[in-house]
Amino acid sequence: MESTYIFLQQYWWFIISLLGALLVFLLFVQGGNSLIFTLGRTEEEHKLLINSTGRKWEFTFTTLVTFGGAFFASFPLFYSTSFGGAYWLWMIILFTFVLQAVSYEFQSKLGNLLGKRTYQFFLVLNGIVGPVLLGMAVSTFFYGSNFTVTKDNLTEFGMPVISTWTNPWHGLDAFAQPWNILLGLAVLFLARMLGSMYFINNINDETLTARCRRQLITDTVPFLLFFLTYLIRTLTKDGFAFDPETQQFVMEPFKYLHNLLAMPVLLVLFLTGVVSVLFGTIKSIFSPSYRKGIWFAGIGTVLTVLALLLAVGYNNTSYYPSVADLQSSLTIANSCSSLFTLKTMAYVSILVPFVLAYIFYAWQAIDRKSITKDEIKHDDHAY
Amino acid sequence: MQETIDTSMIDWSRAQFALTAMYHWLFVPLTLGLAVVMGTMETIYYRTGNAFWKRTAKFWMKLFGVNFAIGVATGLILEFQFGTNWSNYSWFVGDIFGAPLAIEGILAFFMEATFIAVMFFGWEKVSRKFHLASTWLTGLGATISAWWILVANSWMQYPVGMVFNPETMRNEMVDFMAVAFSPVAIVKFFHTVLSSWILGAVFVVGVSCWYLIRKREQAFARASIKVASAVGLFASLVTAATGDQSAYQVAQVQPMKLAAMEALYDGSAHAPLTVVGPVRIPEMLSVLATHSRDGFVPGINDLLQGGYPLADGSTALSAEEKIERGKMAVNALADYRQASKAADSVQMEAALATLQQNMPYFGYGYIRDTASLVPHVALMFWSFRIMVGLGVYFIFLFALLLFLTWKKSSFFDQSGWLHQIGLWSVPLAYIASQAGWIVAEVGRQPWTIQDLLPVNAAISHLETGSVQTTFFIFLVLFTVLLIAEIGIMIQAIKKGPEDI
Known part of the structure; x- marks a missing residue:
């Protein structure tokens, strides 16, 4: 029973990590939107770009919602501690996604109250703020947050809340850690790279795709700078480890590097992912007729993020460490659902390949032909 | 001094959740209801090949799209608010409550998100059959989503299938089938989803009546009213039947809610x-x-x-x-x-x-005052009567419309007063729908989970000022977006169905 429970904890951390990795890939919608006014010079071009990401935004949004739901079901202590504690960080993320959700449908419609430009501004706002803050939230997995967890509080009639944020900033304190900001910026520039490669694949317009290729260079340079700096620092710093013998959390030098070396599969995944991102990007920049960069960079992104998230959850590591009280840190073992719930949810997860299959089928049916200005002009549901 | 929870923070968190839920519930019923109406219309198009039905279905799809986006946006906030504002709740019952939300995401949201794209952008790209399937699958996705969120909500009213584990300090699921198919969930699903079909049908009737009053698009309007009345009458009858079952269940598992609904202070046998x-x-x-x-x-x-x-x-x-x-x-x-x-x-x-x-x-250990165990009686009493009264009204409305549009079409065409009634029934459907949720949710107070966890023990440890600020941000945001949505709908309706 104990081994089944451990397996299911790891299985569910894999599912969460996969959803997180897919979410980062699907942030190409946000990255693309952040470039609407950089790449598009005319109203027609803005419309083409918005309609291009507009046919995918629901996947990003749905993945975000499912990521939240799956995290709630499998690791409820994270859900209660992080969302209830880092209140403002999550709220700002949610606000921008709410604005994004309506902006596609509303922006070009008559009677929309705020005017087209406002909704387009909302798309750009979400395109920048969403990836930066999501990146910062992920970075707290490596650099820690300020919270305590005291389950015995449940027996206090006056204050039965078990998770407490230890400062009044409620998540905005993530800005005080420069490394969080660095990863936030890296995710933003990655999303913009993916956005450009998606446009190259999805839009049939030579002028725009040429601009996308140039924009790729502009975004790839800062991405590499931020990501590599963050990576080197993270792999060489002390990490948050759980010692199974003493049942205590301790700081371990080179913890995340040790994790990658201790789990070579993750190292291979990580390196394959990085190479794939670089291949897709570089070929998209230098080969004017190459359109499939998004697939290489997209799959590479999924593999890289997956490897990093697995590395922070497996091998007796705290995936949500507390810098306020080290012993309050969360691991996949101390924050997960019961054996019964994880098992039940595992049966449900068998349906995931079926879901992925119909998404792929429908996506292919819609994307069989790249979209053009002419198509947008004659589509009565164009955004 | 020992720290205690600020009661005003609890009230602001309740207000914020209620605000979000009520706004969300303005949009979801129309999504569920219109999905059936436009699915039926496209099916007629598929079977007859008559382009008139394609044009009719596409018009309602356009309104569906505007409404869907804002429903999605408010739904996102609701899901995450369980964590942000009710963190103790999320730990105390997350082992049970999280599962339906996760299943909703995996099974329902992806279905909606995938096939709505085909529905809107696939007319010229996929076969008619694939398109029709996509339209129905979009509606099915929305309905499956309703199933799982109502399973979660029903569990809050009638917690079953779990035990409390003192080692982990939380409730843990031991019987998934008891949670997923509890009798309360089944009745609530049919009552809520079918009442949403009523709202969708009334919306279609109301908009169509506006065209008849303006003497525009009359063939389109008559056809739409026929389909909507048939859907609406069926839905009204099922909603009435499940409403009766729902009241019986409330009497068994939430007697205080029933007493408040009836403003019954002193009970009796042979109660009138x-x-x-x-x-x-x-x-x-x-x-x-x-x-x-x-x-x-x-x-x-x-x-x-x-x-x-x-x-x-x-x-x-x-x-x-x-x-x-x-x-x-x-x-x-x-x-x-x-x-x-x-x-x-x-x-x-x-x-x-x-x-x-x-x-x-x-x-009950966390209850400080027995008076707090009584929900707001006047609000419950009148909300219940408004809901039931309007539910009965809709049965008669749909029966009359169905009869007249099929059997006495010339009389119906000339009855301007009836068109006015149809038009002004739209706000009534929204009022009935909101009243239903007030009965269900206000009646549950002060419990987040009946008898197990009151609101004051379910809360997050936040400052009142933070929750006040987000409350007003949501209030302004949702209100502005609602006004924008109504503005877009009105313009789209004024423009009418487009030629294909």
């Missing part, structure tokens, strides 16, 4: 049903609540003071006694934890026995 004012139907409340003419229906005072006979032959405890036993349960849990740390197995066993004996009253 108050219609409004002095109008009463003898013995009807006993029949509805107990399926027996002489069944005892407890009132608010009975529930607070106890002492009345329960169905199993035992005598009901008073609220004070329940609070006392709740405190015993919470204290026993503290003793258990302390004994566990001291590895004192004898004390652990004794504390566990006390805990288990008093666990049904666990949540």
Whole structure:
């Protein structure tokens, strides 16, 4: 029973990590939107770009919602501690996604109250703020947050809340850690790279795709700078480890590097992912007729993020460490659902390949032909 | 000094959740209802090949799209608010409550997100058959989503299939089928989804009547009213039937909610049903609540003071006694934890026995004042009557419209007054829909989970100012977006169906 429970904890951390990795890939919608006014010079071009990401935004949004739901079901202590504690960080993320959700449908419609430009501004706002803050939230997995967890509080009639944020900033304190900001910026520039490669694949317009290729260079340079700096620092710093013998959390030098070396599969995944991102990007920049960069960079992104998230959850590591009280840190073992719930949810997860299959089928049916200005002009549901 | 939760923070968190839920519920019923109407229309197009039906279906799809986006946006906030504002809740029952939300995401949201794209952008890209399937799958996705979120909501009203684990300090699921297919969930699903079809049907009738008043798009309007009336009549009858079952279940599992709905302070056997004012139907409340003419229906005072006979032959405890036993349960849990740390197995066993004996009253331990156990009676009483009264009205409306549009079409065409009634029924459908949720959710107060966790123990540890700020941000944001949505809808309706 104990081994089944451990397996299911790891299985569910894999599912969460996969959803997180897919979410980062699907942030190409946000990255693309952040470039609407950089790449598009005319109203027609803005419309083409918005309609291009507009046919995918629901996947990003749905993945975000499912990521939240799956995290709630499998690791409820994270859900209660992080969302209830880092209140403002999550709220700002949610606000921008709410604005994004309506902006596609509303922006070009008559009677929309705020005017087209406002909704387009909302798309750009979400395109920048969403990836930066999501990146910062992920970075707290490596650099820690300020919270305590005291389950015995449940027996206090006056204050039965078990998770407490230890400062009044409620998540905005993530800005005080420069490394969080660095990863936030890296995710933003990655999303913009993916956005450009998606446009190259999805839009049939030579002028725009040429601009996308140039924009790729502009975004790839800062991405590499931020990501590599963050990576080197993270792999060489002390990490948050759980010692199974003493049942205590301790700081371990080179913890995340040790994790990658201790789990070579993750190292291979990580390196394959990085190479794939670089291949897709570089070929998209230098080969004017190459359109499939998004697939290489997209799959590479999924593999890289997956490897990093697995590395922070497996091998007796705290995936949500507390810098306020080290012993309050969360691991996949101390924050997960019961054996019964994880098992039940595992049966449900068998349906995931079926879901992925119909998404792929429908996506292919819609994307069989790249979209053009002419198509947008004659589509009565164009955004 | 020992820290205590700021009660105003609890109220602001409740207000924020209520605000989000009520805005969300403005949009979701129309999504569910329009999905059936436009699916039916496209099916007729598929079978007949008549382009008229394609044009008709596409018009309603356009309105569906505008409404869908804002429903999605408000839904996102609702899901995450369980964590942001109700963090203790998320831990205390997350083992059970999180599962339906995750399943909703995996099974329903992806289905909606995938096939809505095909529905809107696939007319010229996929076959007619694939397109029709996509339209229905979009609606099916929305309906499956409703199933799982209503499973979660029903569990809050009627918690089953779990046990409390003192080691982990939370409730843990032991029977998934009991949670997923609880009788309360099944009835709530049909009642809620079918009532959404009513709203969708009334919306289609109302908009179509506006065209008839303006003498525009008359063939389109008549055809739309025919389809909507058929859907609406069916939905109204099923909603009435499930409403009756729902009231019976409430009487069994949430008697305080029923007492508040009826403003019944002193219960009795042979209890009459108050219609409004002095109008009463003898013995009807006993029949509805107990399926027996002489069944005892407890009132608010009975529930607070106890002492009345329960169905199993035992005598009901008073609220004070329940609070006392709740405190015993919470204290026993503290003793258990302390004994566990001291590895004192004898004390652990004794504390566990006390805990288990008093666990049904666990949540009462956090109740500070028995008056807080009574939901807002006037709000409940009138919301219930508005919901039921309008539900009956819709049965007659749809039956009349169906009869006239099929059998007396020339009379219907000339009856301007009927078109006005159809048009002005739209706000009534929204009022009925909101009233239904007020009955369900205000009636559950002060519990987040019936008898298990009151709002003051379910909360996040936040400052009142933070929640106040987000409340007003949401209020402004949702209100602006609602006005924008209505503005877009009005313009789209004025423009009318586009030629294809």
